[in-house]
Amino acid sequence: MPIVDPRTGAPLTSSESQSSQGESIDPSRYIVDVDMSNFQQMVLEGSLEIPVVLDCWAPWCEPCKNLMPILEKLAMEYAGAFVLAKLNIEDNQQIAAQLGIRSVPDVKLIMQGQLYDQFQGALPERQIREWLAKYLEAPAEASASPEEQAEAALAAGDAATAKAIYQELIQAYPDYPDYQIGLASALVGEGQGDQAREILDNLPPEHRDGAKARGVRARIEFGEEAPGREELAALEGRDDSEARFKRALRQVADGDYENGLEGLLALLRQDRGYGDDIARKTLLRVFDALGADHPLTVAYRRKLFALLY
Incomplete structure (x- = not known):
């Protein structure tokens, strides 16, 4: 299947297609804004050559703002397997009416000039990867993505490298x-809990209160609550519940x-009553910090359940 340039609708040359796989990728190859002037060419005619993911959005739509960066990221990652066409329905109400758009975000997969599939809402x-995989070949995983x-850097304790990558x-x-x-997680790894908390506080509410952000907040709190090195040294040799x-x-x-x-x-x-059941409560906080799908969360939830019940 030939790869087209969404700026012009023309197929890319072999050298252009190969260069799109390099480190420096021009987003305009795979992501394009559409309106009355180019909708026919980019979406309907363009989908005869390459699938088009049509993202219908509006400036006032908060879920749209959360979804669009994900779609843009996937368009870059797929590197030509599809074109992401972004339609602002406020500025293009005639097209939105013809498409039957009643709420946004509304994402449609157009192939061979036909609607193949669609979904509504910020998945x-x-x-979204699973949805795309039903129709498109997943990109080759020649190397790990920056994320x-x-x-991996965070898991290895290299917070500085992780911070640099997230900043880019x-x-x-x-x-x-x-x-x-x-980035907030990397800052916690560097001992900069206050800066990490500030980043989290400025997130949109649905992300600020989400599981990932709660996990980072828990790590910040653990760092504040944990004993320092001197206190830890003073506990040496003690085997009571507090120690x-x-x-x-x-x-x-x-x-x-x-x-x-x-x-x-x-x-x-050994001592469930210590600190008003604080060991169990802290276990639950660690699960929250790691996330529900983390292997340690899964394993230790089972152990906790077996112990309690």
């Missing part, structure tokens, strides 16, 4: 909240989640 990125590199991603996609949350709890809290704050979770579970097993 999570995972579901994956940042996550935010420059390219300033309206994508997950990158803001990623066990504080050591586990320090491990969690340092990102040593597995040992921290194991310590909290052991404390819960």
